[in-house]
Amino acid sequence: xxxxxxxxxxxxxxxxxxxxxxxxxxxxxxxxxxxxxxxxxxxxxxxxxxxxxxxxxxxxxxxxxxxxxxxxxxxxxxxxxxxxxxxxxxxxxxxxxxxxxxxxxxxxxxxxxxxxxxxxxxxxxxxxxxxxxxxxxxxxxxxxxxxxxxxxxxxxxxxxxxxxxxxxxxxxxxxxxxxxxxxxxxxxxxxxxxxxxxxxxxxxxxxxxxxxxxxxxxxxxxxxxxxxxxxxxxxxxxxxxxxxxxxxxxxxxxxxxxxxxxxxxxxxxxxxxxxxxxxxxxxxxxxxxxxxxxxxxxxxxxxxx
Amino acid sequence: xxxxxxxxxxxxxxxxxxxxxxxxxxxxxxxxxxxxxxxxxxxxxxxxxxxxxxxxxxxxxxxxxxxxxxxxxxxxxxxxxxxxxxxxxxxxxxxxxxxxxxxxxxxxxxxxxxxxxxxxxxxxxxxxxxxxxxxxxxxxxxxxxxxxxxxxxxxxxxxxxxxxxxxxxxxxxxxxxxxxxxxxxxxxxxxxxxxxxxxxxxxxxxxxxxxxxxxxxxxxxxxxxxxxxxxxxxxxxxxxxxxxxxxxxxxxxxxxxxxxxxxxxxxxxxxxxxxxxxxxxxxxxxxxxxxxxxxxxxxxxxxxx
Numbered sequence: 137x138x139x140x141x142x143x144x145x146x147x148x149x150x151x152x153x154x155x156x157x158x159x160x161x162x163x164x165x166x167x168x169x170x171x172x173x174x175x176x177x178x179x180x181x182x183x184x185x186x187x188x189x190x191x192x193x194x195x196x197x198x199x200x201x202x203x204x205x206x207x208x209x210x211x212x213x214x215x216x217x218x219x220x221x222x223x224x225x226x227x228x229x230x231x232x233x234x235x236x237x238x239x240x241x242x243x244x245x246x247x248x249x250x251x252x253x254x255x256x257x258x259x260x261x262x263x264x265x266x267x268x269x270x271x272x273x274x275x276x277x278x279x280x281x282x283x284x285x286x287x288x289x290x291x292x293x294x295x296x297x298x299x300x301x302x303x304x305x306x307x308x309x310x311x312x313x314x315x316x317x318x319x320x321x322x323x324x325x326x327x328x329x330x331x332x333x334x335x336x337x338x339x340x341x342x343x344x345x346x347x348x349x350x351x352x353x354x355x356x357x358x359x360x361x362x363x364x365x366x367x368x369x370x371x372x373x374x375x376x377x378x379x380x381x382x383x384x385x386x387x388x389x390x391x392x393x394x395x396x397x398x399x400x401x402x403x404x405x406x407x408x409x410x411x412x413x414x415x416x417x418x419x420x421x422x423x424x425x426x427x428x429x430x431x432x433x434x435x436x437x438x439x440x441x
Numbered sequence: 442x443x444x445x446x447x448x449x450x451x452x453x454x455x456x457x458x459x460x461x462x463x464x465x466x467x468x469x470x471x472x473x474x475x476x477x478x479x480x481x482x483x484x485x486x487x488x489x490x491x492x493x494x495x496x497x498x499x500x501x502x503x504x505x506x507x508x509x510x511x512x513x514x515x516x517x518x519x520x521x522x523x524x525x526x527x528x529x530x531x532x533x534x535x536x537x538x539x540x541x542x543x544x545x546x547x548x549x550x551x552x553x554x555x556x557x558x559x560x561x562x563x564x565x566x567x568x569x570x571x572x573x574x575x576x577x578x579x580x581x582x583x584x585x586x587x588x589x590x591x592x593x594x595x596x597x598x599x600x601x602x603x604x605x606x607x608x609x610x611x612x613x614x615x616x617x618x619x620x621x622x623x624x625x626x627x628x629x630x631x632x633x634x635x636x637x638x639x640x641x642x643x644x645x646x647x648x649x650x651x652x653x654x655x656x657x658x659x660x661x662x663x664x665x666x667x668x669x670x671x672x673x674x675x676x677x678x679x680x681x682x683x684x685x686x687x688x689x690x691x692x693x694x695x696x697x698x699x700x701x702x703x704x705x706x707x708x709x710x711x712x713x714x715x716x717x718x719x720x721x722x723x724x725x726x727x728x729x730x731x732x733x734x735x736x737x738x739x740x741x742x743x744x745x746x
Contacts, residue, residue, distance in 0.1 A: 176746075223623050318528045321666045342647040343661070354738045356648070356659035361626045384745055393741035417732035420746075427744060434739060435658045439732060440689055441481075441725075 137313035138180035139251040140382040141275075142169050143268045144258025144371070145238060146183040146194075146207060147215040151410060153365050154223055161411035162193055163217065165281065171415045172375025172402040174200035175423065177382035179232065180249040181204040182268065186214040206246045210237040216422035225366045225407075226340040229406055245271040246254045254382040255306045256374060257301070259283045262293035264365045275296075276291060277387035279303045280332075281374055292365030295343055299331040302387065303376045308337040308345065320345050321352070336377070338370050344396050353393050358404035358430045365410045372415060401426045443485035443508055445687040446554040446580075447474050448573045449563025449676070450543060451488040451499075451512060452520040454627050455536075456715060458670050459528055462688060466716035467498055468522060470563035473673035476720045477680025477707040479505035481730065482687035485554040487511040487573065489546045491519040497529065501638030501721065511551045524586060530671045531645040550576040559687040562681065564588045572736040574605055582692035584608045584639075586679055592618045593660075603632065607692065610637040610679050613709040616642045625650050626657070639697060640693070643675050649701050662737050663709035667683070670715045674708045706731045 144166030150159045153325040167181045173179045182205040185191075187209060198204060218232035244262055257265040262282065267285040269278065286294050287310060294314070298304065304311075304327060308320060317323035324335040324347035334348040341363075344358040377399035383389050384394075401423060408414045449471030455464045471488045479482045485508040490496075494516060521633060523537035541727060548569055558581040562570040567587065574583065585606040591599050591678035592615060601621070603609065609616075609632060611623060620628035629640040629652035639653040646668075648661040684693050689699075711718045 202719070224673070319666060319668075321664055339647065341717075342644065343659075352664050352738050354648075354661035354664065355741075356661065359626055359657050359659065361624060363624075367642070382743070390742055394744045397741060398744060424746070433657050436658070436660075436702060437695055437705060438736075439685070439699045441729070 137178060138249045139177045139244065139255070140173055140254040140378055141180045141182065141246070141252035141272070142166050142173070142256045142258055143182040143243050143265070144169060144186050144260055144361050145215050146181075146189070147217055149367060149411065150216070150218040151365055151367050152267045153299065154221070155364050155369070156410070158339045158410040163368060163411060165214065165260070165371045166405065167194065168412060169258055169378070170197060170202055170307070170369035170376035172372040172406070173382070174202045175402075175418070175420065176398075177201075179203070179379070180206050180245050180246065180252060182245055182249065182400070183211050184208045184237045184243075186210060186237045189214045197374065203248065204402075206249060208241075208244065210240070211321060212237045221366065225363050226250060228367070239351030243268050245414030253385070254275070254280070254378055256378045257281065257297065258371060258374070262286050262290050262297045265297045266293065269297070276383055277378075279305055279374070281305050281370070282310060284313060295330070298327065301332055301393075302338060302412040303332055303334040305336045305377060307370065308339045311335065311337045321347065336392075336396060338373060340366075345401060346387055346392065346396055348392070351389065353396065355396050355400055356370070356430075356433060358400060358426060359433065360407065361406055363407045366407050369406050369411070370421060372406035373399035373403040375399070397427065397430065401430055405428075411427045443481060443554045443718075444482045444483045445478055445558045445559040445561070445683055446487065446550065446577070446682070447478070447561045447563055447684070448487040448548050448568050448570070449474060449518050449565055450718070451486075451490050454524055454672060454716065455521070455523040456670055456672050458530070460624065460669050460712045463715040463716065465669070468673060468716060469520065470676045472499065473676035473711065474561060474563055474680035474683070475507055476717045477677045478687070479507045480609070480723070480725065481684030481703075482506075484508070484684070485511050485551065485557060487548050487550055487554065489515050489548075490541045491515060491517045494519045503724075508553065511554060513549065515545070516540045516687060520521075522540070522643035524672065525673065530668050531541070533672070540546060544634035548573050558582070558704065559683055560584070561683045562586065563673040563676060563679070567595050567602045568590050570602045571598065574602070576611070582607050582683075583594030584610055584679070586610050586675070587615060589615060589618060589655070600635070600688045604636040606637055608637055608641060608697075609655075610641045610682060611643065612675065613642040613644045626652065638676060641697075643678060643700060645671075645724055649705060650696065651701055653694055653697070656694065658701065660701050660705055661703055661738060663731060664738065665709060665712065668712045671712050672713050677711035678708040681705070702732065703734065706735055709735075
């Protein structure tokens with residue numbers, strides 16, 4: 137049974153970082169997400185690829201209880217993204233975006249996915265995100281990601297999506313841009329007033345800010361000596377986050393905090409290699425070890441005064 | 442008995458933020474530091490002011506066990522700094538710096554201060570910092586701050602100071618600039634190889650990174666809805682940090698983590714008003730309350746997997 141459904145992109149990426157170069161490698165929001173989430177739960181993926189896409193390249197996901205039947209193969213070429221990073225790996229420079237099959241994509245959620253209790257709307261056109269919501273039963277947790285392009289070009293549609301979701305998992309810059317508030321507390325509160333109960337803002341190497349109706353939670357990023365390629369880190373975070381929530385079967389305030397920590401752990405692996413490679417060869421003992429290491433960086437004994 | 446000695450500046454600041462303007466108000470690294478540290482321990486302050494300085498304006502510090510006899514009144518005008526902040530309060534724009542009496546300052550550490558177990562070298566010329574170290578008995582914890590100006594203009598002298606201190610409390614940008622390493626882990630390790638046992642990097646609204654020989658500790662900043670004026674936040678952090686260490690009387694790894702949290706709490710108050718005003722009217726119950734609030738933002742129960 138599909139517990140977690142994700143709608144987003146599957147792509148071929150070409151990436152250049154100060155540490156190397158990779159051409160036409162697997163990428164896309166839904167693929168990074170699924171790769172991470174599949175460690176924790178059964179995932180169904182809604183996306184489109186072109187006839188040039190090598191489905192064999194992602195067949196390993198089936199062994200991790202991922203259902204790939206929601207990936208539609210359309211006439212044309214697969215979505216392609218070309219980007220570059222300088223030493224400040226927080227900021228990607230987009231060199232080229234070829235929408236290809238995405239341009240005419242109308243996501244169809246397979247029957248089997250429609251009762252998934254956890255639904256993640258990865259970064260795609262907010263009109264497509266609305267179309268996905270319309271096809272499913274109300275999940276226990278409906279969570280949204282987006283990007284600056286949609287904030288700048290389809291804010292009305294995006295605000296309609298935001299009204300209907302339970303949580304947002306977005307970058308802090310996107311939170312500022314949507315709400316026109318520099319201060320994260322004020323921005324998150326504005327969004328919470330429109331419907332969602334919780335806002336999770338990703339801050340790259342600075343970790344994660346979370347606000348719900350009652351409290352704030354702040355998690356650091358895992359300290360890494362070598363960040364190789366940050367592409368997909370945000371989607372991998374979301375995959376660990378949603379995968380964990382689906383695994384424990386509830387999105388309480390406490391589970392959400394734990395899920396933020398798990399998302400942080402997964403994202404820290406993703407950046408250690410190009411594309412989906414590091415998470416592809418990752419093991420559960422490695423995940424648990426890093427979880428304990430991250431927890432160790434956050435702990436202190438009570439002050440004495 | 443003086444437990445904590447600080448050498449640095451006492452100044453008149455003129456500050457403009459998007460929220461207001463303040464002319465010729467109390468400032469300077471040693472003054473912000475002392476104001477915060479005085480909640481926790483007996484402080485002696487080594488600094489210079491001009492004959493225009495109104496000592497009455499800081500006499501309230503005497504009631505908090507601060508010894509002001511180390512403030513030398515010299516012929517000339519008090520050090521003046523003029524700065525402005527935009528909405529990104531992480532970045533100050535210096536409009537004017539008048540060194541005045543600082544230019545010919547030769548810090549003299551009073552007899553009573555020379556056995557202080559905790560010594561903080563606030564941001565001044567590294568040659569003056571060396572001169573201070575030469576006058577004191579080896580303290581239990583000798584801690585250094587600096588700024589980009591000295592890194593760019595007196596790196597050799599600064600490196601000599603770094604070799605002789607136990608800890609650095611600097612901004613992350615300064616850590617990167619001194620070590621020429623973008624990665625904080627690599628940069629901190631480089632510094633630790635030259636002598637200090639611990640590097641504390643301040644990251645503004647993103648909190649604090651600490652590394653010692655064995656571990657890393659990451660603390661968030663206290664989430665504030667309204668940041669009024671960030672001037673002196675770093676020195677206030679250092680004051681809470683060193684004041685706490687002097688209070689518990691030891692600089693173990695665990696005390697340092699607690700001290701980072703206390704520094705964070707104190708800095709969060711400092712930014713709520715211009716100059717030293719907020720910390721001047723602060724009370725211990727407020728400090729304790731905010732400590733518990735900050736701790737609450739960092740806590741989560743163990744993951745279930």
